[in-house]
Amino acid sequence: MSATSVQTATPRWLGLWPAAMLTLFFLVPFGIMLAVSVAHRDVSGFYEWSFEWDSYARFLSAFFGKVMAVSISVSLTAAAICVALAFPFTVFLSNMGHRAQTRILVVLLSALALSEVIIGFSLSTLLSQTAGIGNLFHWLGLIDEPRAYTPSLFALITGLCYIGFPFAVLVLYPPVSRLDPEIVEAARVMGASGPRAFFGVIVPNLRGAIVGAFILVFVFTLGSYLLPQLLGRSEHWTLSVHITDQAVYQSNLPFGAAMSVFLMLVALALVGLASLAGRERGAA
């Protein structure tokens, strides 16, 4: 029944405070950033108001093209690995008991909350010459000399997978756990083997969620800032690192802002795409 209430439980003015706060501290900073992205660079470290496309024009350089290519390919690789690992993990997780689920979720949340700096430090320790797996392999006799596996592209992608994996699981968790278990049971009863039920019933039913998760993890790893510096070489720096580098160390705020705006547009488009992919199945 479409029961319209006589009065809403909350008064209208309640929206004023969050609206004011978010406008002042979220929309206004974005507005200023937009303005700065077309401002003129002042060599003293700041900027002077003007309107020019110079900062955006720098995107057209070969250097910037390479940065984008690295950023995107590194993030794509990490996102693909994360989702491939996280999807079966989430399916198994959602079929466990409440207590087991809670415990595993605590581990995932703790890993997700960990500062990138701690993850970077932990992984670089793990991959280092003195304390890490190099040492272990040497001890096992697999390699002649202990060696370090960081910094390298391998270390960077490992790190991005480490931060992306818990995120992927948490993004996949709601749709996966809402999937009616009877669908799978029905498939099993009708003769589908385990893997066939998995690929023939679960995966197609959650295609939208998987695509959505892939895009969100991609955007998430795209935003990684510290790991490329801690685990990668300078040629692996992502857009996030370059933005900070321009804004803080090169004192070129307009260019940093322009890159930021660009990154935001890419991210917004991708997030929009992800929510479309999620809705495709969610509407049913």
Next chain:
Amino acid sequence: MTRALKTTYVLVILALLLAPLVIVAAVSLNGPQSLRFPPVDPSLRWYGELFRQSEWLVPLRHSLVIAACAAALAVAIALPLALYVWERRGIAAKALTGMGLAPFALPPVISALGFMIFWMTLGGYGRIYATIISHGIFLVTLPLVTISLGLKGIDRSLIEAARVMGAGRWGVFRTVILPLLIPYMVSGYAFAFVLSLNEYIIAYMVAGFTVETLPIKIFNALRYGYTPILAVVSVIFAALSALIFGLIGRFGNLPRLLGAERSQHD
């Protein structure tokens, strides 16, 4: 796939997630100032050292103050926002929800640069309150999501029952909505607290040179070589996060908070 195989898969992945932390925990026990595994001359020396050295204590205090205040601010914005949006479907409600979700959905460097330029323009760059407000806005999403979930779970007839029985708008809020929301507010606060504690880029770009937080301090220290104290801080942070999430899991319904509708507690 058999049950055992599934469990093995889950456990192997969990082990991989825990592996770096296990190494770091072991490394933190090194006696001398070096990172060796297995640890040399194991002792808890560096744990004591952390609390004696003011170069580590000051960032620790900053981090705790910022996280506590920013999480409170996030809840203070998210609660009225969630309540306002709850039974409204208009453009204003949609726009507010979007603004509440956007900061967290975008790569954080964007917000970080936005905040940095904002505080530079307005003054406040390099001040602790700028970090607090920036974190508060950035983390609004978390309590917004948990509180909205809590509101979704409130049976409409509870509110109607309270009204029939004599409760006005404020009475309904005070005696029904608020008590039912408190667990969700607490978990929203906890999520925001932990994430603020671990957040680097915004804290760094808004006030990194003057208000050092622990993640900033760790990163800076990394440049001057690795010491066991870094491992100690990492272990403490990981333990604190696990403790807080563990408490939420113990006293709240974590699967439901994270969006599983099937999973019922009782």
Next chain:
Amino acid sequence: MTELRIDSLSKDFGTFRALDSVSLDIPNGKFVCLLGPSGCGKTTLLRLIAGLETPTDGRIYVGGADQTEVPTHKRGMGMVFQSLALFPHLDVADNIAYPLAIRGVDKATRRARAEELLELVQLPGLGSRRIHQLSGGQRQRVAIARGLSIDPQVFLLDEPLSALDASLREHMQIELRQIQQRLGVTTVVVTHDQKEALTMADLVIVMKDGVIQQAGAPMELYHTPANAFVAGFIGTTNLMPCTVADGVVSVLGHAFPITEGDRIAISSGEAQLSVRPEHVLLGAPDEGLPAEISFLRDLGESLHVLMRVGDQEITAHLPPGHGHDLATGQTVGIRFRDGEKVVVQ
């Protein structure tokens, strides 16, 4: 005096008219059932009385005072919701005393009143239990106690027993009626279960499509339905198209003379004949309307004989010990007991 008067009340949801100019007078202390199929507007009417909906048109008076514009929380009603709506964060006593707490009554008085009401609903001493520790029937009683805790002007119940299993529901119907009689509170219950209405009510109001079909005492509705809908909704009946002329009711080509006690709404023309299954009599094929037995359903306490005359189905309920000689496929002659024919529009 808390009589309830509804004056040409209407309610639209968008283009859908949920309630169409309903007028009612409910005397003080009466137990009233709003009865009808889902979507008939009964719940909407109850929610309008509670103030949970605003009427599109019309007025509501309680004890002579116009309540139409009074906000819900100032109407002094007691209500039991279909979902019960017990507060999960309060214990049993605090749930029951909620209406008192919100009015600022002190804690000692609240506790005493809660205990008194728990006695009334036969749950003494359960005040400190949590809601989730109670059984379905106990929750039901707590919800009733809570609805009565302020001596409400009018006690409203929305399908209050629908969640209970059949035997407990019957038991609670009787108990609810007994409580109401003891307190003498004006009570309005929404239900779609006609047996529930017949068990409890002083006054049954049958609704359909937002309009009152008939209001009256249960047996009045049973014996003298105002139309075919009421005849079919209250109890079970056989409804057959018929024509009335010259002291005869013709059904399916067979003429039945009108006898004393028959309730014939029209003097001539086409209408519907309603005859309860217990008043359908069977004889030899030439003694009445010939019909073929399609199914026999022996329930022990009675034998249900399902018959067909062309497309028309007719059911007879025979008392125990009768009809043992009947068989499926057999043709019998149907007659109707004198004085039990009801012709409705």
